[in-house]
């Protein structure tokens with residue numbers, strides 16, 4: 001794994017982003033922000049699931065008006081996470097007209113592609129930056145493949161140095177995306193915004209393009225980068241695409257905050273994007289959020305589906321208890337549990353885990369060895385294997401993480 005890219009540290013509310021700070025997980029609500037009650041419910045759900053910052057849409061006067069109430073109610077309920085306002089097209093006007101909102105938000109996300117055409121851009125952008133300076137707020141300048149700044153793109157298309165026959169349109173779009181973000185950051189600094197108030201992102205919906213764009217922009221600045229595949233799609237496809245992109249970038253040290261953008265298949269599953277982010281960070285060895293279960297896929301050697309059921313019930317037992325365990329047993333999230341299906345890899349994996357169970361495969365001795373920290377601890381027999389193993393697991397947690 002490459003060393004993490006060196007960046008400036010940026011304070012967003014009570015969270016520090018970039019430099020040596022942990023890679024932060026972000027998410028975004030999909031409620032109508034003017035619906036204060038449901039927006040608060042969703043922010044709480046996302047935060048309880050592990051989102052360290054939550055972004056909300058501020059697209060009209062009703063939503064701008066709702067922001068201070070949302071944030072003060074969250075604080076009252078002891079939810080002190082940074083809330084970020086997502087602005088497009090009319091951000092300059094809303095930030096100016098609703099000073100209470102501009103003050104309450106922890107950060108403004110703006111998109112250089114839709115702040116306005118050439119003349120309007122300069123005026124509107126300056127207005128936003130001046131408000132950020134006055135309120136001492138950081139901004140994220142977030143370029144997006146789907147809303148590239150036309151002025152920058154047209155300038156590149158008409159640039160004589162690019163031979164139209166040898167340079168692809170996709171190459172020019174990538175260049176335009178990066179230029180619009182970097183140029184906007186330079187302009188913000190020129191207008192007086194300190195460098196430690198700037199975070200950048202350059203999102204695309206294609207994995208290879210995203211990796212190219214972030215690899216390029218990471219060499220061009222020291223600002224923290226928010227990374228994510230935009231418009232990734234639905235379900236498993238979106239999770240695989242997002243993971244592919246984030247894994248490559250994070251492994252090469254690029255990325256200070258992440259988001260996985262999933263089109264929700266059910267309204268209640270908004271938190272899925274947070275869980276996917278956690279799994280990516282955990283799989284890459286960046287940070288653990290809950291104990292890891294190592295289990296084999298099973299094969300012709302497994303006698304029945306008992307070992308699958310056992311893995312599933314241990315997983316749901318962990319999920320059910322994790323909120324309490326996190327408080328009661330610090331470090332328990334780093335525990336590794338092996339649940340294996342036969343003697344081929346069962347004892348080996350179990351010995352490498354903190355605690356492991358190796359079930360017997362076809363034609364094996366029906367006894368079930370348990371391993372703790374590399375040593376055989378005991379052998380289980382009988383019909384209530386699951387509850388015996390869970391008891392051993394609890395004792396292990398009690399003795400090692402209290």
Ligand code: SF4
Pocket residue numbers: 296297298299300301302340341342343344345346361
């Ligand atoms: S550990 Fe055994 S049961 Fe599991 S996949 Fe390997 S050979 Fe099959």
